[in-house]
Amino acid sequence: MKGNPRHLGFSTRAIHAGQAPDPTTGAVTVPIYATSTYVHDELGHHKGYEYARVQNRTRAALEENVAALEGGHAGHAFASGMAAISCLMTVLKAGDHAVVSRNTYGGTYRYFTRVLERYDLHFSWVDTSDLAAVERAFTPATRMLYVETPTNPLMDVTDLAAAAELAHAHGARMAVDNTFLSPYLQRPIELGADFVVHSTTKFLNGHSDSLGGVLVSTTAEDAEWFALVQKSAGAILSPFEAFLNLRGIKTLAVRMDRHEANARAVVDFLVRHPAVERVLYPGLPEHPGHAVQKRQARGFGSMVTVDLGSFAAAKEMLDRLRVWSLAESLGGVESLASHPASMTHASIPPERRAELGLTDGMVRLSVGIEDVEDLLADLDQALAALVGARVAAAAR
Numbered sequence: 001m002k003g004n005p006r007h008l009g010f011s012t013r014a015i016h017a018g019q020a021p022d023p024t025t026g027a028v029t030v031p032i033y034a035t036s037t038y039v040h041d042e043l044g045h046h047k048g049y050e051y052a053r054v055q056n057r058t059r060a061a062l063e064e065n066v067a068a069l070e071g072g073h074a075g076h077a078f079a080s081g082m083a084a085i086s087c088l089m090t091v092l093k094a095g096d097h098a099v100v101s102r103n104t105y106g107g108t109y110r111y112f113t114r115v116l117e118r119y120d121l122h123f124s125w126v127d128t129s130d131l132a133a134v135e136r137a138f139t140p141a142t143r144m145l146y147v148e149t150p151t152n153p154l155m156d157v158t159d160l161a162a163a164a165e166l167a168h169a170h171g172a173r174m175a176v177d178n179t180f181l182s183p184y185l186q187r188p189i190e191l192g193a194d195f196v197v198h199s200t201t202k203f204l205n206g207h208s209d210s211l212g213g214v215l216v217s218t219t220a221e222d223a224e225w226f227a228l229v230q231k232s233a234g235a236i237l238s239p240f241e242a243f244l245n246l247r248g249i250k251t252l253a254v255r256m257d258r259h260e261a262n263a264r265a266v267v268d269f270l271v272r273h274p275a276v277e278r279v280l281y282p283g284l285p286e287h288p289g290h291a292v293q294k295r296q297a298r299g300f301g302s303m304v305t306v307d308l309g310s311f312a313a314a315k316e317m318l319d320r321l322r323v324w325s326l327a328e329s330l331g332g333v334e335s336l337a338s339h340p341a342s343m344t345h346a347s348i349p350p351e352r353r354a355e356l357g358l359t360d361g362m363v364r365l366s367v368g369i370e371d372v373e374d375l376l377a378d379l380d381q382a383l384a385a386l387v388g389a390r391v392a393a394a395a396r
């Protein structure tokens, strides 16, 4: 298309933002600019590109694209979601304090507690769905409120507009990890967030074939700082991975609709199943975050957590699945099942997991976009064994 699509609809932006036809050939798809350096026309004159750690056209297209989808000022792309989070945290200085959602991704918890605390940064882990608890956690040194919503795997939902207001009233800025819902379902910047981070590894790329991260900022000053950190620390996304992400994002809207439709059918099945003790999904009217998420997001996503009551039951189900794959990660077209306590959240000490309510019987489902009948039939056969075992145990 011609012109800037920033004011156009979500899918139009997903397909066109940052992706004007290639000026050399007119190629409709942004090429993979596989080059480490760029020729200068003459000393002191170049085309705006000097060295690929600093500028790469394919990466720049993805950065503009995600910034346009999130409604931010600029984006910066990194080699992983964790690299994006680590760039974000450079806005803090020694002595600063951050209030963080208590149930973030385990890798974020590990990075903050085992790495950043060595540099005199301080963290309070709070249930950010409880705004009074958030308010109590602020100190005069608090500079950031870091939120994941819904959380992983407990599905705590935070009221983003109210949380941003609180953060700003206390002189802090709010960062949101929007990986679980993607900008199609939730746009934190429109609700007051100052920063959004993504593991593009998940829904944005959507095909489980690339690792990456994007950090979206809302001011020119922050964007300038992140560009400096990006080129200085160098954890950039490669042009090939940027290309995969651009390709994945073009179908984000249709994928998310299908992910969510399948998730609703899976949840309907699970809530009725006798082997399932509890289903955590914000789309259920009885979920404590249901009303907030309904208000602040376009949908409820496709991440579902089930509690089967014990490690043995979780293992039995996971070992029996055939269409669903037992694997870490989420957000790909294929359905995945994982065991948070021993996989994604293993770096959280057992006593802390117990405090959070993250049990050994929990299984996290990332509902893919396969034929839903096949997903349901597979769950049915995997859970049937548990019902049999329960009946036998009760009879003994």
Ligand SMILES: Cc1ncc(COP(=O)(O)O)c(C=O)c1O
Pocket (backbone or CB within 6 Å): 080, 081, 082, 083, 105, 107, 148, 152, 177, 179, 180, 198, 199, 200, 201, 211, 212, 213, 329
């Ligand atoms: C919510 C969330 N944020 C961040 C990350 C880290 O992303 P990456 O694995 O791309 O470094 C993950 C990874 O699972 C995640 O689930």
